[in-house]
Amino acid sequence: MEKTYNPGSIEQHWYRQWEADGCFAPSGAGEPFCIMIPPPNVTGTLHMGHAFQDTIMDILSRYHRMRGDNTLWQPGTDHAGIATQMVVERQLNAEGKTRHDLGREAFIDRVWQWKAESGGTIQNQLRRMGASVDWSRERFTMDDGLSEAVRETFVRLHEEGLIYRGKRLVNWDPVLHTAVSDLEVVSEEEYGHLWHMRYPLTDGSGHLVVATTRPETMLGDTAVAVHPEDARYRELVGKTLRLPLTDREIPVIADDYVDPEFGSGCVKITPAHDFNDYAMGQRHDLPMINILTVDAALNDAVPAAYRGLDRYEARKRIVAELESQGLLERIDDHKLMVPRGDRSGAVVEPYLTDQWFVRTAPLAEPAIRAVEDGHVRFVPDNWKNTYFDWMRRIEDWCISRQIWWGHRIPAWYDTEGNIFVARSEAEALAQAREHHGRDVPLQQDADVLDTWFSSALWPFSTLGWPEDTEALRTFYPTSVLVTGFDIIFFWVARMIMMGMHFMDGEVPFREIYIHGLVRDGDGQKMSKSKGNVLDPIDIIDGIDLETLVQKRTAGLMQPRMAKRIEQATRKHFPDGIAAHGTDALRFTFASLATTGRDVVLDMGRVDGYRNFCNKLWNASRFVLMNTEGEDCGQDGDDCALSVADRWIISRLQAVEETVERQINGYRFDLASQALYDFVWSEYCDWYLELAKPVLNGADDAAALRGTRRTLVRVLETILRLAHPFMPFITEEIWQRIAPLAGVRGSSISLQPFPQAEASRQDAEAEADVAWIQTFILGLRRIRGEMDIAPGKPLPVLLQNGDDSDRQRLSRYRLFLERLARLESITWLEPKDEAPESAIALVGEMQLLLPMAGLIDKEAELKRLGKDLERASGDLQRAKQKLANQNFIDKAPAAVVDKERARLGEFKATLEKLQAQYEKIERL
Structure with missing residues (x-):
């Protein structure tokens, strides 16, 4: 492995490999699991809301694929009638033309030409985000199959009296007409x-x-x-x-x-x-x-x-x-x-005008019951109330649009104004012939259908309906819909109505996970007008400072946002390009994915999870340096497990259970937090350090094999646990670790997701390591409080310990001496008088650290005095700021809340410093 983690050198390589190997296609085995991507506009680019939503869907898809489910994440894009027509019309305007100069047929050809040349931006960005969609099944709402589904739906609803043409009030855009x-x-x-x-x-x-x-x-x-x-x-x-x-x-x-x-x-x-x-x-x-x-x-x-x-x-x-x-x-x-x-x-x-409408009340009734009866479940549950409120007051749906790009309404008119709704012009002519007793000329309705009409069919039209396809039989109803609350009415409700009507009463999805909006670090909704929009690709690949200045100058990024990114860049990336990588951004999104709450994206969090990726990378390099080319017990040789080996294996079971449970409950924030804490704190900060004395001992072959085997097997499991969240870095490391752990396979994405085993839990090992940790942390706290150098050996006195403390000290003395940097460990007898010492507790046992000779009392008091003066100033400035009513009234609520939190932190710091000063004074 390279010495430095460089996401740019691995991410696109692995995505191309996954796609070439067909890793994202349904396996054909196991329980069906299907997610339909909310089809983004073909004109669009990936914004932070897309990136957040797609991360959640990919976590679920990769998780279920690894669980052995027959997993399909269905991709596709929406033709976005008005938006796409405006894009092409602007091009024509720049040429001094209008769509009317071209005529309808030539204009439609021009739109298709634009789509072929420019319509793939968002697909490529989805690839950059690691989206494991099955590209072989990609659909477009204007492709032949979906167009057939739209015509069939319109005709059937018209035949049933659920689509009609009438004069009603609609929202009218006087510019777009x-x-x-x-x-x-x-x-x-x-x-x-x-x-x-x-x-x-x-x-x-x-x-x-x-x-x-x-x-x-x-x-x-x-x-x-x-x-x-x-x-x-x-x-x-x-x-x-x-x-x-x-x-x-x-x-x-x-x-x-x-x-x-x-x-x-x-x-x-x-x-x-x-x-x-x-x-x-x-x-x-x-x-x-x-x-x-x-x-x-x-x-x-x-x-x-x-x-x-x-x-x-x-x-x-x-x-x-x-x-x-x-x-x-x-x-x-x-x-x-x-x-x-x-x-x-x-x-x-x-505006009062003749339009086509869907009579929605008859469609809404069964869709309401489906949620009432639990056939469709909202997560969080409270969003069903929003759904019910709209559905119980539902108005007829205006589905006609006076533009050219879209599904043209399958209705034809004769000269007398009679309407013939049909699947084709030939069928309409036949109807007119039967009506008049002779052939008559017909003119097709000039309007097209609302984009949401074709989107409402998405869960079944993409699977081949109206044909009875194997995909439709396998994957409908789909498993879960991941979407924002802002389209519950316009898309979610309509999919339920249409799905139940055309799929024999079967709902289109079992669960609906509603996520919040992505907001900036100040809690403001991201918008171009505010200049606080972040392009996810800028975060992934990095943005050089010159481009950053250009975006700020052009008003595309607000100065505060630009300043934060610039500060992060200068701090962490001296070459001037803050490339965080996809995995860091995805893990940030997962950590923020609480149930239904808005997501406040702070660049500091992205920086933090970039550091997490570094931590995992460096830990893996340490493991490889100590295991590659060595006997890791792959051949079944005897392995003796240390207490640390047994402990990390036991703790692994807990995190496996937690991550699985939280993913199943759509608590991606809790799943990612459990994973982060285990990797950073337990595996890296504790287990790797506890493994070093064994690795450096080298006199016990069985113990050495046991620790090496544990190192690689636990790391390999960590990588599988983390893969749905961070697919690229886990694949890159897994390719090196898997052979050492005795695991075969072409890709981590096709490996089984870890399952906790109760038989591998070890309460005794966990209790023993907890004792070791408390011992070491107590001494580290004293070092920090007393400003004692981390490398300075310490003499420790023990008092009030029982037999179990003495036994543990005997067994684990090596761990304590190495990790706590101890010069000596001495038991005090009950009759012995303890010197003036700093004290830490391990249960009833006292750890005494004699102060004499360890610190310069006068120098320490002088240092603490300066810290007290600085902390007091910080506290006073924060108080003055919050006492300023002008600041309270005008600053955003999130900024005021942050300042109040800082005030609390300053108070705590001051109290801690004062207590430490008094303690040193008493020496």
Whole structure:
């Protein structure tokens, strides 16, 4: 092995080898285990959320593969209708063209060309993350098989009356000229105004005051609503108002939806331009007047003075005219949530238009029962409440989009407007022939389906449905879905509905593991606008300081984030490139994967797990230096196990049990912590040190063989335990260690996952080593407190020990002398008077370390005095900062919490130093 751990030299080599050897294909044996990757957009690149999610899925896939399960991690990408069309349209715009210049067919060809040339970025990044997906089965939501599944689904649902075309209110993007889903609408708080307008009663008896944030929509008002119990307006219900600026009269209606405490208690109702008003309009059979064009300009349904005006220009004129007529009561500043299209940035309008819809209520009922009855289980369990809340209030799903890239709706129209839904144009023509008694020309619907429609079929369409394939019979229902909480409605619920409907009532997955969002070190959501986005490849491969400065200057990375990375780079990587490697990043994600909580990614943690990889690498080099070319008991020769050998084997059983249990419970944080503690503390810090006296003794062949065999076998097991979390470094080391441990195989990824054996637990060895550790740690604590050099031999006096202490001292004296750096060990008799000493306890036994001659009292007091002065200053500055109300009010909560934690640490440090100063003074 190379002296220095260099992830860049091993990672891509091993991934190519795994892929070439077919390591990720299902074995065909064992219980089926299947995970479907949430298909990333073909336009996308791997961000930290993807990297986190894919790490969890890969841990599960590698674990189950090693468990002997017939494991499939199904890869694929989503055609991302709007996003992909925008990418290609921008290319055309740069050439001075639009998609209309090319025409539909040529434009679609251009998109396919773009995908062939540029659409594989995220697949390559998945490879860099070590994702063990079966690439031979990769699917794309627009490939032939999935397109057939989409058409079949649409036709069957239409035949069952569950898909219909109708005029309803939808989110409309006036720039893209298409309906968009709620997920594609981002609502953020913005500053605006609340206009209070007077609507005169037609009988001349007065007026009602209504308030709106969108004055232009008043031209589409068809009523004013009040609460039926509001005494102020009870007598006015049923009367009519004159709608300002128009020649229309509108009624005053009563509805429980109105909040009498808000504003004047009167609400203008515009059913064609507000979702709540639309529902009220349906309840009261109000007219639906659409006043907007597809560009969000005013149409011919409004008075001539406003026709053709952009909505915001119309707003200005309407407000001015209301004011001139004395109908504008006042204007208030107002904060409001403004919905914008996440792709175009345009303010989205509720818009009344003809669209295709899925009737969801009949599909939702069995999907709700599936979760209620436990056929589908959410992890954590509380997310089922979010699911239920949406599913029990579910609205029909708008599935049509007015773009070109996507699954074109399989519906054809004749000149009379009759609709023929079919699997092909030939089938539609046959239907039309039967309807008319002759051949008639048909025109296919120009719209395409919502991207989420094809994604809803993902768990079974990727396995070959509607064909009855072996893959479908084997892997459906899948085992677990790993996803974020933000798409429970848009994807998770729809997969359950579609899966149960088309797969004979069988759910698409048994469990749903919901993970949190990845946030930056200050707890802020990562976004390009905030400049706190981290590219996982930058962390894996490293980013040179020049590129770091360029990203910061371009606003792609916030200064605080850039500074942290720069500090980590200069500290750990003198060559200027902080290459942490994939394994360190993956282990960081695993350590943060608590159930459902957001993930705060601090570069300090990534640095720490890069050090963990170094620790494992260096420990393996030590083992190899002491075992390669040596007799490690592979041939079955007698082996004598030391107490340390027996102890580490026993402790190994505990960590094996813990890691397996926590993975099965989706507690990747606890599994990784158990693994980290065992490798770092027990194997490296303790066992390797306890092994050295045996390895250096060399006079007992059986004992030497026993320790060598234990070294390699425990390390080989550690590598298999860690492989799902850190696949690359474990494979590289395993190739050298496995032969020494008597293990055969081409790859660690195909080896069995370790299983704890109760028969290998050794309570006696664990008790004995615990005694040794307490003895050594007690003396190390005294060294640290007294600032005694680590290499200085110490004389130790023992007092109050019993027979078991004396026996253990006799058996393990060599370990104590070597690891605690002891000059001598002397028992004090009961009658002996102990000198002034520092004391540590091992049970009832006292360890006495005489102070005389070991430390320079005056020099130590002087040093401690300086430390006290510095600690006192740190504490005072922290107190002043937290006493500053301006800091408390303006700093992010995570920053304030961190400062409070620092205050506690400073207090503890000061107390510890004061106690030590007093102890030295007494000498």
